[in-house]
Amino acid sequence: MQRQVALIKQSLFDQGYLDEQFIELEELQDDANPNFVEEVATLYFKDSARLISNIEQALERGSFDFNRLDNYMHQFKGSSTSIGASKVKTECTMFREYCRVGNAEGFLTIPYLRRVQMFEDFQATEERARNVEKEA
Amino acid sequence: MLTPGAVGGSSNSDPFPSGLRVLVVDDDPTCLMILERMLKTCLYRVTKCNRAEIALSLLRKNKNGFDIVISDVHMPDMNGFKLLEHVGLEMDLPVIMMSADDSKSVVLKGVTHGAVDYLIKPVRIEALKNIWQHVVRKKQNVSEHSGSVEETGGDRQQQRDDDDDDGGDNNNSSSGNNEGNLRKRKEEEQGGDDKEDTSSLKKPRVVWSVELHQQFVAAVNHLGVDKAVPKKILEMMNVQGLTRENVASHLQKYRIYLKRLGGVSQHQGNINHSFMTGQDPSYGPLNGFDLQGLATAGQLQAQSLAQLQAVGLGQSSSPLIKPGITSVDQRSFFTFQNSKSRFGDGHGPMMMNGGNKQTSLLHGVPTGHMRLQQQQMAGMRVAGPSMQQQQQSMLSRRSVPETRSSRVLPGATHSAFNNSFPLASAPGMMSVSDTKGVNEFCNPSYDILNNFPQQQHHNNNNSVNEWDLRNVGMVFNSHQDNTTSAAFSTSEAYSSSSTHKRKREAELVVEHGQNQQQPQSRSVNPMNQIYMNDGGSVRMKTETVTCPPQATTMFHEQYSNQDDLLSALLKQEGLLDTEFDFEGYSFDNILV
Numbered sequence: 001m002q003r004q005v006a007l008i009k010q011s012l013f014d015q016g017y018l019d020e021q022f023i024e025l026e027e028l029q030d031d032a033n034p035n036f037v038e039e040v041a042t043l044y045f046k047d048s049a050r051l052i053s054n055i056e057q058a059l060e061r062g063s064f065d066f067n068r069l070d071n072y073m074h075q076f077k078g079s080s081t082s083i084g085a086s087k088v089k090t091e092c093t094m095f096r097e098y099c100r101v102g103n104a105e106g107f108l109t110i111p112y113l114r115r116v117q118m119f120e121d122f123q124a125t126e127e128r129a130r131n132v133e134k135e136a
Numbered sequence: 137m138l139t140p141g142a143v144g145g146s147s148n149s150d151p152f153p154s155g156l157r158v159l160v161v162d163d164d165p166t167c168l169m170i171l172e173r174m175l176k177t178c179l180y181r182v183t184k185c186n187r188a189e190i191a192l193s194l195l196r197k198n199k200n201g202f203d204i205v206i207s208d209v210h211m212p213d214m215n216g217f218k219l220l221e222h223v224g225l226e227m228d229l230p231v232i233m234m235s236a237d238d239s240k241s242v243v244l245k246g247v248t249h250g251a252v253d254y255l256i257k258p259v260r261i262e263a264l265k266n267i268w269q270h271v272v273r274k275k276q277n278v279s280e281h282s283g284s285v286e287e288t289g290g291d292r293q294q295q296r297d298d299d300d301d302d303g304g305d306n307n308n309s310s311s312g313n314n315e316g317n318l319r320k321r322k323e324e325e326q327g328g329d330d331k332e333d334t335s336s337l338k339k340p341r342v343v344w345s346v347e348l349h350q351q352f353v354a355a356v357n358h359l360g361v362d363k364a365v366p367k368k369i370l371e372m373m374n375v376q377g378l379t380r381e382n383v384a385s386h387l388q389k390y391r392i393y394l395k396r397l398g399g400v401s402q403h404q405g406n407i408n409h410s411f412m413t414g415q416d417p418s419y420g421p422l423n424g425f426d427l428q429g430l431a432t433a434g435q436l437q438a439q440s441l442a443q444l445q446a447v448g449l450g451q452s453s454s455p456l457i458k459p460g461i462t463s464v465d466q467r468s469f470f471t472f473q474n475s476k477s478r479f480g481d482g483h484g485p486m487m488m489n490g491g492n493k494q495t496s497l498l499h500g501v502p503t504g505h506m507r508l509q510q511q512q513m514a515g516m517r518v519a520g521p522s523m524q525q526q527q528q529s530m531l532s533r534r535s536v537p538e539t540r541s542s543r544v545l546p547g548a549t550h551s552a553f554n555n556s557f558p559l560a561s562a563p564g565m566m567s568v569s570d571t572k573g574v575n576e577f578c579n580p581s582y583d584i585l586n587n588f589p590q591q592q593h594h595n596n597n598n599s600v601n602e603w604d605l606r607n608v609g610m611v612f613n614s615h616q617d618n619t620t621s622a623a624f625s626t627s628e629a630y631s632s633s634s635t636h637k638r639k640r641e642a643e644l645v646v647e648h649g650q651n652q653q654q655p656q657s658r659s660v661n662p663m664n665q666i667y668m669n670d671g672g673s674v675r676m677k678t679e680t681v682t683c684p685p686q687a688t689t690m691f692h693e694q695y696s697n698q699d700d701l702l703s704a705l706l707k708q709e710g711l712l713d714t715e716f717d718f719e720g721y722s723f724d725n726i727l728v
Binding site for chain 2: 021024025027028033036039040043044047071074075077078079081082083084089
């Protein structure tokens with residue numbers, strides 16, 4: 001069971017979903033705060049989901065409010081970096097770059113979608129890992 | 137400097153650096169949680185906040201509740217830099233900015249806005265482990281730069297790490313035992329954070345004349361003490377040549393003053409009290425509203441006055457009541473003025489608190505006036521009585537200077553005192569009607585006094601402590617009885633009565649002070665208070681007295697009851713006015 005968790009986690013690192021920041025968070029977890037990582041991850045997912053939906057809404061509109069999108073992205077990026085979701089962070093950076101140049105197409109390009117997808121993958125993986133841990 | 141050991145008088149005697157009270161502000165809940173965990177791991181005491189507004193109100197409510205603030209740059213409700221500015225000005229706490237954005241422009245912005253550090257997200261725990269250095273550094277800088285600052289910082293420091301402060305600051309800051317020293321020191325330092333000779337009235341820096349201070353306080357009140365930002369204040373004041381920095385430092389002092397007003401200690405009152413008493417004997421002539429005597433007194437340099445005040449205070453009780461008290465008041469007034477100039481608002485007000493003590497001293501003061509004063513002061517706050525006395529002394533000399541200082545002070549709780557100053561000066565000024573300072577002083581003082589009274593009596597509102605000039609003004613205005621003002625003008629009359637009143641006022645102020653929490657970010661050092669009491673309170677009283685002519689309203693209130701004294705004062709007024717040299721004094725003394 002634990003091995004499963006370890007494997008999943010390792011894969012996340014290998015794929016670049018997670019970086020050393022995540023390890024930092026893990027180090028913050030101790031006996032006094034045994035579920036710290038889980039709590040943070042949960043919080044992150046919840047908050048990110050909100051952000052992503054905001055972003056999607058913004059994108060749905062005819063005209064793109066780059067500033068607002070940029071803000072969302074900044075927030076998302078901040079969260080992601082804090083938790084160590086490096087790929088998501090990278091995607092956010094790219095996305096913001098698009099916002100900066102006002103490239104509407106950029107929004108709809110793969111980076112965004114990819115990021116969302118990555119995020120979802122990440123989320124799913126995290127979920128799995130957590131479930132495994134719980135069962136452990 | 138850091139002494140991990142126990143802190144002297146601080147309430148949070150945690151060994152430094154653990155126990156450092158950190159306020160974290162970030163709209164990102166994930167980040168907030170992570171930071172909290174990290175900071176707790178560093179053994180810091182963490183308070184989370186996801187909105188800047190909440191953070192600011194938290195900081196304002198607990199002036200000394202935090203040692204350092206960490207804030208995100210991008211927040212929905214308020215720009216992180218704006219928060220940074222607020223915190224720096226109001227509470228003078230070190231602020232660390234952080235952001236996922238590492239672009240140079242943003243980092244530079246953080247630096248220029250005064251952030252002590254800029255962290256890039258993801259924030260690592262190592263970076264957080266060393267944030268205490270900023271706290272220490274700040275304290276050191278504070279103590280080095282000015283007495284007032286020290287005191288302010290000292291207060292904080294004391295609370296947080298006394299050891300640090302002690303090292304950095306002079307004795308004043310922490311213990312306030314040497315109130316006299318503190319006072320002096322404050323005066324000197326107050327001068328404008330330039331360690332200048334307290335005695336010298338002329339200071340190169342911006343002098344916060346009563347007028348100016350009045351404007352300042354009005355602006356602050358308009359904006360709201362907690363929300364007042366130097367930039368806005370500056371705009372509202374619209375004074376040529378006044379820089380934002382001037383306003384900022386003045387504001388800082390003002391807040392400190394307000395804080396002190398809230399926490400006026402009996403201590404200070406005593407000091408003033410003693411001061412007053414001491415002066416009496418020496419000033420005998422003052423009783424009769426001897427302007428000359430007053431003049432002499434006024435001429436005493438702040439230092440000397442302070443000393444006199446101390447003396448006077450020591451003796452306070454009976455002598456004050458006597459005419460001699462007037463002299464004492466004057467002296468204290470004078471001293472106060474000096475101090476005031478130094479403190480600028482911050483300390484000045486504080487002194488007023490000290491003045492509160494003085495009110496007790498006023499006991500001795502011829503009750504006639506005092507009663508009136510007290511009554512009046514009731515609205516006005518302790519400042520009144522003290523002011524009266526101070527006024528008297530001030531009238532003789534410092535009328536002008538006093539008023540100015542009062543101006544400065546008005547901001548702080550000492551405003552009561554401050555008011556007195558201006559008021560005191562007013563009397564003097566009255567005669568000198570043309571004295572620009574006077575008129576202006578008076579006005580400001582009114583406000584201050586008004587504020588006080590209202591605050592004091594009204595209940596221990598928090599407003600009392602604050603420099604609520606508006607209130608004060610209102611109070612005074614209502615009393616615009618000319619008779620009293622006239623009486624007030626004779627500072628001497630005040631002094632005697634003021635003693636009494638002052639005492640009341642002081643007491644009131646003290647009460648209020650205690651009840652209210654000054655918005656000031658820092659806890660007022662006992663020194664500050666002491667300083668204020670000695671110098672401020674005494675002075676303040678004088679001021680009020682002086683102001684009456686102009687302020688009439690203000691004085692009336694206080695002294696209305698003391699008709700006899702008032703009239704006496706009025707007579708003296710003419711004399712007194714001449715004594716006070718507003719011009720010279722006000723500007724010099726008031727150091728921003």
